[in-house]
Amino acid sequence: KSIKLSDYVEYPFLIPSIYLDFDIGTDYVVVQSSMIIKPKKKESSKLVLKGNQIKLLSISINGKELKLPEYSISDKGLIIHSPPGSEFELKIRSLIDPFRNTSLEGLYLSSGMLTTQCEAEGFRRICFHPDRPDVLSRYTVRIEADRTLYPILLSNGNEKYSGNLNSNNLRHEFIWEDPFPKPCYLFALVAGKLNSVSDTYITNTGRLIDIRIYVEKGDEKYTKHAVNSLIKAMKWDEENYGLEYDLDEYKIVAVRHFNMGAMENKGLNIFNSKLVLADSKTATDDELERIESVIAHEYFHNWTGNRITCRDWFQLSLKEGLTVFRDQSFTSDLHSKGLKRIEDVSFLRNFQFAEDKGPTSHAVKPKEYVAIDNFYTTTIYEKGAELIRMLELLLGKEKFFRGINLYIRTFDGSAATTEDFINSLIKGAYLEEKNCPFDLDKFLNWYYKSGTPKVYINQSWDSKNSILNVSFEQKIDSEKTSENTEMVIPILYSCYSREKGASPIAEDNLFILDKNKKNLKIHTLPGEKEAPVLSLFRRFSSPVVWESDLLIDDYLFLFLNDNDYFSRWDSGQYLMREILKTRLCNKANYSLEDRFINAIKQTIKSLEINDPFFLATLIAIPGFAELESLFTKVDPIRIYRESIDFQVLIGNEILQELRIISKNLLVNIDHQWPMGRGERKLLGTIWFYLSLAGDIDVQKNCVESISHSSMTISRAALGALKPLDNTLTEEASNLFYNLWKENPVVLDSWFAYEASRPHKRGINVIEKLLSHPKFDWKAPNAIRAVLGGFSKNIDLFHSLDGQGYLFMADKLIEVDKINPITASRMVKVFSKWKTYINKNKEGMYESLLKLNKANISSNTREVVELILN
Ligand code: ARG
Ligand code: ZN
Numbered sequence: 066k067s068i069k070l071s072d073y074v075e076y077p078f079l080i081p082s083i084y085l086d087f088d089i090g091t092d093y094v095v096v097q098s099s100m101i102i103k104p105k106k107k108e109s110s111k112l113v114l115k116g117n118q119i120k121l122l123s124i125s126i127n128g129k130e131l132k133l134p135e136y137s138i139s140d141k142g143l144i145i146h147s148p149p150g151s152e153f154e155l156k157i158r159s160l161i162d163p164f165r166n167t168s169l170e171g172l173y174l175s176s177g178m179l180t181t182q183c184e185a186e187g188f189r190r191i192c193f194h195p196d197r198p199d200v201l202s203r204y205t206v207r208i209e210a211d212r213t214l215y216p217i218l219l220s221n222g223n224e225k226y227s228g229n230l231n232s233n234n235l236r237h238e239f240i241w242e243d244p245f246p247k248p249c250y251l252f253a254l255v256a257g258k259l260n261s262v263s264d265t266y267i268t269n270t271g272r273l274i275d276i277r278i279y280v281e282k283g284d285e286k287y288t289k290h291a292v293n294s295l296i297k298a299m300k301w302d303e304e305n306y307g308l309e310y311d312l313d314e315y316k317i318v319a320v321r322h323f324n325m326g327a328m329e330n331k332g333l334n335i336f337n338s339k340l341v342l343a344d345s346k347t348a349t350d351d352e353l354e355r356i357e358s359v360i361a362h363e364y365f366h367n368w369t370g371n372r373i374t375c376r377d378w379f380q381l382s383l384k385e386g387l388t389v390f391r392d393q394s395f396t397s398d399l400h401s402k403g404l405k406r407i408e409d410v411s412f413l414r415n416f417q418f419a420e421d422k423g424p425t426s427h428a429v430k431p432k433e434y435v436a437i438d439n440f441y442t443t444t445i446y447e448k449g450a451e452l453i454r455m456l457e458l459l460l461g462k463e464k465f466f467r468g469i470n471l472y473i474r475t476f477d478g479s480a481a482t483t484e485d486f487i488n489s490l491i492k493g494a495y496l497e498e499k500n501c502p503f504d505l506d507k508f509l510n511w512y513y514k515s516g517t518p519k520v521y522i523n524q525s526w527d528s529k530n531s532i533l534n535v536s537f538e539q540k541i542d543s544e545k546t547s548e549n550t551e552m553v554i555p556i557l558y559s560c561y562s563r564e565k566g567a568s569p570i571a572e573d574n575l576f577i578l579d580k581n582k583k584n585l586k587i588h589t590l591p592g593e594k595e596a597p598v599l600s601l602f603r604r605f606s607s608p609v610v611w612e613s614d615l616l617i618d619d620y621l622f623l624f625l626n627d628n629d630y631f632s633r634w635d636s637g638q639y640l641m642r643e644i645l646k647t648r649l650c651n652k653a654n655y656s657l658e659d660r661f662i663n664a665i666k667q668t669i670k671s672l673e674i675n676d677p678f679f680l681a682t683l684i685a686i687p688g689f690a691e692l693e694s695l696f697t698k699v700d701p702i703r704i705y706r707e708s709i710d711f712q713v714l715i716g717n718e719i720l721q722e723l724r725i726i727s728k729n730l731l732v733n734i735d736h737q738w739p740m741g742r743g744e745r746k747l748l749g750t751i752w753f754y755l756s757l758a759g760d761i762d763v764q765k766n767c768v769e770s771i772s773h774s775s776m777t778i779s780r781a782a783l784g785a786l787k788p789l790d791n792t793l794t795e796e797a798s799n800l801f802y803n804l805w806k807e808n809p810v811v812l813d814s815w816f817a818y819e820a821s822r823p824h825k826r827g828i829n830v831i832e833k834l835l836s837h838p839k840f841d842w843k844a845p846n847a848i849r850a851v852l853g854g855f856s857k858n859i860d861l862f863h864s865l866d867g868q869g870y871l872f873m874a875d876k877l878i879e880v881d882k883i884n885p886i887t888a889s890r891m892v893k894v895f896s897k898w899k900t901y902i903n904k905n906k907e908g909m910y911e912s913l914l915k916l917n918k919a920n921i922s923s924n925t926r927e928v929v930e931l932i933l934n
Contacts, residue, residue, distance in 0.1 A: 066923075070379040070432045076195055077110040078148075079103040081246075082203045085192065089179065089210035089256055094163055094172065095122075098192045099156045100202070102148070112145040112155075115189035115196040117171075122158040143193045157193050166190070167843060167883040175322035176281065178257025179215070180335060182328060185378055185437045188249040198375045199480040201246040208256060209238040215256040217279065221247070221331045223313050243331055245311065246478060248374050253330035255279070255318050262288045266299050268309045274299070279318040280342065287342035290353060291317060291360055298361035301395050306469065308368045317341060317360075321809060322844050324886045325441065327359050329366035336363070339810045339846055347811050349777040350742040354396065362392040368473065376480040378437040382429045382512075383483045385441075386449020390457075393450060400739060403630025404678055410605045410631060413451065415688040417443040418610070421517045422694065423896045424932045430483055430512040435927040438886050444515075451608040452511050456487075458555050458575065458606060459503055460494045468493035483512055504579055508553040516541055518552055520578065522613035526596035533560065533587040533596055537578045539609075554578040557606035559629070560587060560597035567626045570597055575606075598622050603629040617643075617657060621664050625671075630679065637664075638687050641711075645686075646695055648707045662718045669722045674729050678743035681750040686712060689857075693897065700902045705859040709757070709788055716758030723751045734778065742777070749781030756785040764793050771800040780814065787822045794822065812839055813850040820854030823861075828872055831855050835876070842880075845887040852876055856894040863901075867908025870895070874912035878919045885922035892916065892928045 079102070086097040096119075102112070121138060124131045126149065136145045145155075163172040163179055171190025172181050181187070189196040206220040209230060218227075222243025230236040259279040266274040276295060278288040295315065302308045312332045323337040340359045343352060369391065370384035397405040420426060420443055427440070429449050434440055457465045471493025472486055487509065491501050518541040525534045541550050556576045559569040570593075576585050589597050598619045602611065623636035640661050647654045665684055672680045686708060693699045716723075726747070733744040755763040767782035783801060786794045798819060805811040820834055834840060834851045841847045852873065856862050862869040873894065881888035895916075898909035916929050 067433050067435050068378075068437075070377070070430075073377055073379075075105070076197060076200050077105050078112060078195075078200075079105060080195070080200055080202045082205070085204065085206045085252075087206070087208045087210075087254065089208065089215060091211075091214075092162075092164065093160050094179075095158065095160055096192050097156065097158045098194070099154060100194075101152065102155055103152045104148070104150060107150065109147060109150055112148045113195070114143045114145075114193040115186075116142040116159075116193040117189045118161070118166075119190070119193065120160040121193070122160060124158075125156045127153050128156075142189065159192060161191060168886065169322055169324045169845070169884060170886065172254065173322070175320050178255065178259065178320070180257075180318065180320050181252065181254050181330075182324065182335065183252050183330075184250040184328060185441075186250075188252055191252070194249055196249055197377065198248040198250060199377060201248055201374070201478070201480065203246050204241075204243045204252065206241045206243075206254065207238060208241075208254065209236055210256055211235060212237045215258070217255070217257060217259045217261075219253075219255040219279070219316060219318070219333055221251070221253055221333050223332075243312075245331060245372065247331050247371060248480065251329070251331045251371055251374075253328070253333040253335055255333065255335065258282065259318070260285055262292065264292045264296070266296055266310070266315075268299070269303045270309060272309075273313075274310055275314045277314065277316045278341065279316065280338075281319070281321075284319065284338075284342050287344055287347065288319075290343050290348075290356060291336075291341045294357040294360040295364060297357070297399065298364040298395060301361070301398065302365060302368070302391075305394070305398075306368070306391075306466070308473070310364075310367065311372070315364075317363075321841075321846075324845050324884070327363050329363040329370055331367070331371050334363045336360075337846065339813065342810055345738050345775055345777070347776055347808065349780050350738050350745055351777075353738050354400070354742075357399070358392045358396045361395045362388055365391045365395075372478065373473065373476045374480045376482050378434070378440070379430060379432070380482050381437075381440060382445045382449035382452075383481060383486055385446045386429065387453055387486070389446050389450035390453035393454075401630075401678070404682065406604055406631050407634050407682055409447070410635075411688060411691075413443075413447050413608060414694075415690040417447050417608075418517050419690045419694060419897070420444055420893075421448070421515060424899075424934055425893060425896055425928065426515045428513050428515045436889065436924040438924055439889055439927055448608055455511070455553075455555050455607055456490060456508075458557070459508075459553070459577070460490075464494035465490070467496070484509075503553045503555075503577055507551050507579055510550055510552050514541060514550055514552075518554065518607075518609045520554060520556075520609050520611040522599075522601065522611060522615075524596065524599060524614055528594060528596075531589045531591055531593040533589060533599065535585045535587065535599065536582065537576075537585065538582045539578055540581075549581065551580055554607045554609060556601060557603040558587075559600045559603060560589065561600065561622070561626060562590070562593060562597050563595050563622065567628065569600070569628065573603055573629075600627050600629060600632045602635075603632050605631050605635075617660070621660060624664050624683075625667060634679075634683055637661075637683050640664075641686050642692070642695060645692060645704075645707055645711060648711065649696070649700075649703060658714070662715065665715065665719060666722060669719065669726065674726055674744065674747070676743065677730065677747035681743070681747040684715070684754075685750060689859075693900070697900065698902050699897065699900045699905075701859050701863045701905065702865075712754065713757050716754035716756075720755065720758055720760070723755055727751045727755075734775070745775065745777045745781065749777070749784065752781055752785035757788060764789070768793050768797045768800070771797050772804060776811070783818055787818070790822065790824050798822075806839060809839075809841070809844075810846075813846050816840065816847060816850035817854035820851045821857040823858065828861060828868060831858075831861070831872065843883065845884065848880055848884075848887060849891070852880075852891060853894075862894075863905055865904045865908070867904075867911055870908045870912040871915065874915045877925075878916065878921065881919075881921050881925045885924040888922070889924040889928045892925055892932070896932055898932065 080100050082101045084099045088095040164174050166173040170182055170187040208218040218239040220241035222241050225242045226240040260282050261277045261279045262285050264276045317334045319336050319338040319341040321338050327336040327340055340356050343356050365388050369387045375383050468490035472489035475489050521538040523536045557573050559571055559573050561569050570589055620636045620639050627633035692704050730744045730748050733741045767785045770782040771779050773779050786797050802815050877888050895909050895913055898906055913933050
């Protein structure tokens with residue numbers, strides 16, 4: 066049942082070209098495929114094609130119809146037992162039913178339009194095909210349909226022909242041709258009533274690209290941001306990677322019903338509508354930044370993913386890790402390097418580290434899977450990106466880009482592996498010289514081993530010679546083996562003299578920890594009497610956790626002085642984690658809390674509003690998942706209460722300071738994104754603290770701000786009122802609902818707000834949201850808003866009687882019936898059951914058993930079994 070990396074064998078046939086014909090009817094679609102097939106070897110082998118829920122009508126080879134038992138057919142596909150020994154044409158006529166396909170895989174209906182999602186294995190729901198990424202073909206696609214129901218008919222590549230069909234003019238047809246060989250998971254088709262907004266881009270070699278964004282009627286006004294983002298991405302990739310767009314047209318379609326974020330289909334990206342439709346009135350600053358980065362991500366895939374694709378799905382991180390790295394660099398270049406790094410690290414710690422600690426932990430390059438859809442994870446994506454980032458750091462930018470160039474030149478037009486990538490990168494970086502500064506085999510462990518490595522650091526100060534001796538030790542408890550795995554861990558460090566303060570003694574230095582234990586000597590300025598303060602893992606130079614003998618004083622010093630954004634922020638985060646840890650162990654450390662609050666006051670004084678975004682980031686507490694990860698017996702309800710209490714304390718202690726800055730911020734609030742985003746972020750943070758601290762004026766002002774013209778402000782206001790659960794919260798929520806009830810994308814954020822905010826009305830509230838007239842069971846966004854929001858509703862979801870968990874299990878069983886991909890992703894809300902205190906642990910266990918006994922899909926079963934193990 067499970068697929069293994071070690072079982073990989075080449076497909077015995079080439080399929081250089083495919084002609085697909087779609088005849089769209091009212092009840093079904095007739096699909097005719099005609100494939101040119103070439104056996105790779107002389108000795109004959111049977112032709113195995115995958116197929117899922119396709120009705121076969123007829124099949125022929127070189128014009129001659131095939132009869133049973135020349136082929137056999139099952140619910141998995143089709144086998145032709147003895148195909149010709151040399152090139153032949155295989156024609157298959159079949160029938161599919163997209164109108165009753167709720168899985169959102171293959172061809173399906175979304176708000177009256179037909180659309181596709183083929184990655185990873187959805188193409189087999191469209192036609193009989195090997196459906197594996199290492200089979201690359203040139204596609205020509207003809208689509209015919211009713212002109213009024215489906216005025217727009219799109220597929221990959223460039224438009225070759227369009228025209229009316231018969232005399233009565235009811236039907237029309239389009240022919241699309243994609244000149245670049247591609248794997249079938251990049252195939253796309255869209256048919257429906259869509260309006261488009263167009264723009265153009267001229268590449269650096271002077272080619273004119275026609276850009277088109279397709280949306281439902283009325284949504285045209287929300288496409289400007291997506292277009293601008295795409296143009297920025299095109300330019301950035303030319304300037305930084307020397308990569309130019311290759312087709313004449315670039316199309317993006319916004320779709321309401323979509324399992325994930327977006328899909329990089331060649332020349333025809335299909336997007337979850339929430340990642341296209343946006344302006345500053347309907348989307349927050351964070352959402353605008355995210356949209357810009359996802360548009361760029363899908364665009365960057367045109368080279369890293371499409372022109373060079375993956376040999377098999379075990380190589381998924383080859384395209385995803387690299388492309389996430391590219392989109393992170395893009396955002397970082399466009400906005401702020403320091404802030405973007407903090408944002409990415411915070412995400413990694415809250416999600417990837419949590420995944421890597423739990424039952425669904427897996428390597429960036431897994432060895433085995435049941436359903437590949439379950440491996441579109443933060444490990445493959447974000448940890449994968451961290452590995453590329455380490456390579457960039459280890460090689461240096463210039464060599465890194467030389468390596469990337471060689472990789473692209475070598476593998477363009479083919480399907481590669483992660484090893485191909487690394488080998489090419491190193492070869493290109495050093496050309497023929499053999500002087501790679503790190504051990505490649507040890508570096509590859511990052512791909513092969515799961516788990517987050519841990520680094521221990523101890524210092525000793527040699528005052529006679531002004532040398533700081535630092536010892537490093539690495540440990541990784543991965544894959545449940547005791548084998549001694551050594552990784553290559555790049556550690557960027559610097560140090561500060563205590564007396565001289567803000568400027569570091571040394572520039573950033575790179576220390577490569579590539580053994581279990583290794584020492585470092587730091588020569589400080591001659592005559593230094595006191596040990597310097599060590600700043601470690603600057604820019605978060607490797608995705609590890611570490612424990613050092615730095616003192617509270619050192620962290621306070623770094624929190625005030627470090628000139629590395631990440632390290633400064635991280636020192637504050639460390640202190641806050643310590644404070645919350647001691648509070649939760651019932652031994653609150655008041656002196657530490659006092660000193661930290663004072664440090665915050667000093668920070669506010671020094672940064673004020675010169676760097677408002679950074680200030681907001683510095684004073685925000687660590688994420689909930691990160692806090693949970695600090696304990697071996699997690700009590701979620703207590704963690705939530707303590708974190709609220711601690712924030713009430715911060716709010717009360719810095720009330721005056723916050724009130725003063727909030728006034729100074731107002732001038733810049735109305736500037737258009739990205740301008741003013743720092744001010745808006747800080748204002749939101751201040752409102753949150755002041756509202757928690759009981760400032761009635763701020764609370765009332767928040768209610769009034771719900772109708773503010775900036776969605777960032779409106780949502781910040783909702784956020785500030787959220788923990789209160791009083792009539793103001795209620796009033797604000799109703800106002801927001803009434804403003805946005807006709808906009809499904811914005812309304813999802815209201816659903817999430819309602820489902821996640823604390824209240825005393827019990828689980829009925831969630832039930833009511835699920836039967837709300839505006840709630841759409843078929844839209845994963847809506848399901849994630851309500852059920853995902855509910856999972857963050859700490860008191861309700863984690864209620865000690867286990868009712869929250871059982872409710873969730875019941876709903877996920879329902880979701881699984883219509884959409885296994887969404888259900889199997891959401892089931893991970895139960896991943897951490899073993900780490901909870903007994904009451905919660907038992908409750909979650911019971912719900913997992915319930916899921917396990919139910920008649921669930923193999924996707925969801927794989928995850929449930931892993932979690933239960
Ligand atoms: N390749 C897409 C992206 O990251 C993700 C699509 C995955 N979809 C799925 N059903 N597995 O850009
Ligand atoms: Zn991707």
